[in-house]
Amino acid sequence: MTVTTDRQRQVEDELVKTVLASFEGTPDPRLKQLMQALVRHLHAFMREVRLTEAEWQHAIDFLTAAGHITTGNRQEFILLSDVFGASMQTINMNHEATAGATEATVVGPFFVDGSPEIPLGGDMAFGAPGEPCWIEGTVTDTDGAPVPGVRLEVWEADKEGLYDVQYGDGHTAGRAHLYTDDQGSYTFWGLTPTPYPIPHDGPVGRLLEATGRSPLRASHLHFMATAPGLRTLVTHIFVEGDQLLDCDAVFGVKESLVKRFERQTAGTPTPDGRDLSGQSWSRVRFDIMLRPQPSPDRST
Template identity: 45%
Template structure:
C-alpha cells in the first residue's frame, strides 16, 4: 500500500473492501472503480478538470429539493436512465414499451372518476383521453390504477409553479371491468427540461438543446402484472428525433386528433376546438 501509482491504485482500492461487504455491492463498486480509473487514465484527466467535476456534482446536489431532482435530470440527459430502463424492462413482443420516469411524478395525486377533468385549472386546449389496459393474453385488466401527469400549455408541471398549491394536470383512475378508461385533460405540448441549473449549463457546453417532445406520462399498476412506466407522444410534435432525455419509442407515438367545436366524446358541448387521443396499453404478467 506504500507504493501506489497511477496504475496500482485501482487494485489497491478494490482490495480495501472488507470480507463482510455485501457481494452485490462489492461487484458494483469493483466495476465502478475499475471503469472510473480507466476513464481517468484514458482521457488523462487533469487536476483542474477533476475539481471542476467535483464542483459540478456539488451544484447538482445543492439545487435538488422536494420539487426538483437534478440528479434524475443528469441521468436522463446522459442516457443512463434510458439504458437502465431498457435493460430492466425487457418485455415480450406485444407489450407496451417502458420509458423514462422523469423527475415530476408526485405521490398521492387525486383519484378521479372516469370522464373527470384532471387538468383542474391547468391552462391548455381541452383534450379527451381514452384507452384500455389489457394483459398480453388480450384479456382486459379491471381495476388497474393509472397515474397520469403532464405539463400545462406553457410547459410547466404544477410542482414547478410556486403559486399552485394543489394538483393540476395529474391524477389517478382505475380501469373499468372491461379494462377501459377515459378522462379529460389538456393538450400536451413540447417543453424544455429545467435548464437554469448545472445540467442546463452542461447541455449548453455540449451544444445540446433541452427540449422534450409533447407527451403524456402514465404509470400503470395491477395485481399479477409488472408495473409499467411509460409515455405516449404526439405524432406531430417537434423533437421526436432529438428528445433531450432519449425517451421516445416509435410504438408510443400516436395521433392527437383536432376537432372543431361540437360535442365531445363524453357528450360535453365544446365551444372551442379540442383534441382526442386514444391508446391501448398491454401489460406483461409477473413472472
C-alpha cells in the first residue's frame, strides 16, 4: 500500500513529531540523541515498507520467542545482532583501523567467564574431539615492544561443530586462558578449527531459513587479549582456504585475520616433543599487536 493523500502523510508526520517531542526532556543528551534517532529511523522504515499490523505482530512474536529461548548459555539476541551484521558494524565503528594493530571481530555467543588456566605449551582442548593444532605467537604494542603478562582467553568449537556449553553436561573443553611470557610470547595446543553452524533451532535459525541464508560460520579460533594500559582485543583467526570465508553467517571475517594452518602428517615431530600417537596435526602463528587504551573522551 502506498500513501496517496496529503492528509495521510500529515497524520503520519504528526505522529513522528509527537513521539520525538516526548523525548525532548531526556536529561542525558546522549540518550536523547539515541532515542530520537531510533524513532526517526524506525518510523521511516515502517512507512517505507508500509508495514502491516500482521507483520508488526509477527515481529513482536519473533522477539518474544528470542527472549524465551535465551538462557545463560544461549543468547539469541547476540545471534540476531550477528546475522544482521550489527555486531560487526558496532565493532568496525568502535575499533578504527590502526596501522599494524590486530583487527577486532565479534565475540560470539559462546564466551564464558572462569575458563581454566593452562601453562605455556598447555592443551586447551581438554579432551575435546578434533585434530591437534599448535598455536604460537607474540603480543606487542603498537611501538613493537613485547608485552609480558598478557591474559589470553582462547575458545573454539570441537570437530563436531559444538562448544562445550552446547552439550549441557557442564564439562569444560575447548576453552582456557594463559599468559604471555617475559618476551611477550605464547604457545598452546588447541584444535584445528572446522566450520560449524550457529545455533539455528530457534527464531534466528528460522529467519535464516526463510531468507535462504546458511547458518554456517567459517572455521575459526577465538582470542581475547587483555593487558593493563592497552585496549582489550576480541578477535578470531580464520583458516586460509576455507570455502566459507566469503559467506560467514555473522560477517566476522577480515582478511588480516586469515592465517595459514600448516598441516603436518602423522609422525612429524611436534615443537614440544608431544607424542600424538600417529595423529596428523597442524600449526599456525598468530602475532598480536594491541593498541593503547583510548583517551576518556574517545571510544576508539
